[in-house]
Amino acid sequence: MRITFLGNGDSMGTPRVYCDCSVCEEARASGSNRRYRSSLLLEEAGQEPMLLDCGPDWRGQMERQGLKHVSKALLTHAHFDHIGGLTEWADACRWLEKTARLFAPGEVLAEVRQRFPWIERHLPMTVNDEGMRYGRWTITPWKVNHGKNGYSYAYFFEDEKEGTKWAYCSDAINLTDAQKAPLSGLKLLVLGTSYVEEGFPMDTRSVYDMKEGLQLAEEFRPASVIFTHLSHDVDVRVNYDLPAHVRLAATGMKLDV
Template identity: 50%
Template sequence: MDTLVFLGTGDAMGVPRVYCSCDTCTEARAGGVNVRLRSSVLIDNGSDVLVIDCGPDWRRQMEAQGIRNMRRLLITHAHFDHIGGLPEWADACRWMGYRGEMYAPAEVIPIIERQYPWLGSHIDMIPCDDGITLDGWQIDTWKVCHGKNGYSYAYRLEKEGYSWVYCPDSISLGPDETKRMHGADLLVLGTSFYYEAAELSTRSVYDMTEAAELLKIVKPRRAVYTHMSHDVNFLKDYTLPENVTLARTGMKLKLS
């Protein structure tokens, strides 16, 4: 049975913010429950792992899970909080003596190659726009609106009658962008704030109040919110749909 592990559940800046003394950051700075590394998950099948996104906290996340060997990776988009750990992974591949396999949408790969032009010496970069199968998971990807930050991609993974969707960076999705979310057993969705008051044109990720409306449309059996900023304090009570959980670092879910 495959297990989903949340390696990180924070937004692009993580929690605590160096400059911030809000209640959330203060509690996190003391080693509390609000410590959040940049968002990433892995699928553990008992003998190997498949990771989605590789941000600047990648090394710390691998150490926390006791993982010494990561051969495969999916990338949602080329923002630093999702690719900042690629040089460390490439170095690990070099020392372990194998080539890593990085799967990403075709238009994302040249951006990564420009950012880190030497990665190709140690990592194969493989387009996945037409779908791929890894560890028995049939994986479908599509482009989603990332608001003022441009675009990202979402993944739907299906295996043995179970389906789940990973979409950490999106906002204001239309019918074409949500149609592959419908009826999933699990939707992992990025929600940086509980309620974000800023003008919509300046924003890039759903807040939790907007996400609740999205869930009414796509109707997953269960949803988990991730990619949370320091606006979200686990010591507070939030009004959420009953099938929603806030992700915590190290949280594990059975994918069946």
């Protein structure tokens, strides 16, 4: 499976329009720190490409990839930074006279319907609580703590032929032992870590920081770890002395699993 990082930013993206910190100013100038809201493009031989989340930067992300249509998407939860592009996508489907299918756990789709009651005319929805297939991969969602923001879902991918496993967990914190179970034996973990070290009280937080992410990586030892959902606290110009198997996601970065 080929993974393309369409976006690697937190809910506000970088630069933040109101902010003149050094990271946001650099993002405006050279763009090394420019980040769009978190989203992946998944591609598997013999299958149509599939999005993982569809945030408000969807249109620009599609343009940068030279894509005019994608026929399916997985959703992690119904927060705006993960579903804000659905209205534009639905409108594109209307103009193209096509439909595209959304896959997510039932409670996530229920929230999407509540916010956009008309959207299923162009983006029909399929519940995937029990898992689904994508080529030779099985995809299984599992519910995770999202701190002050309630819940999100992470996704576990397993290649039935090779046994390769990887996971995407963009919005989580304080995972319970049961919620950590799918992290064992992974070739790749994509984990949301919004700050280098977040100094706010735990009851006000919603996503791991990089320090906590490294602790989680040390606990489960995936072969490779990529930190995403990065805020303007993270500066790609800084050497954070990350272990060799850990790196920061970058816009447009591609890798094969």
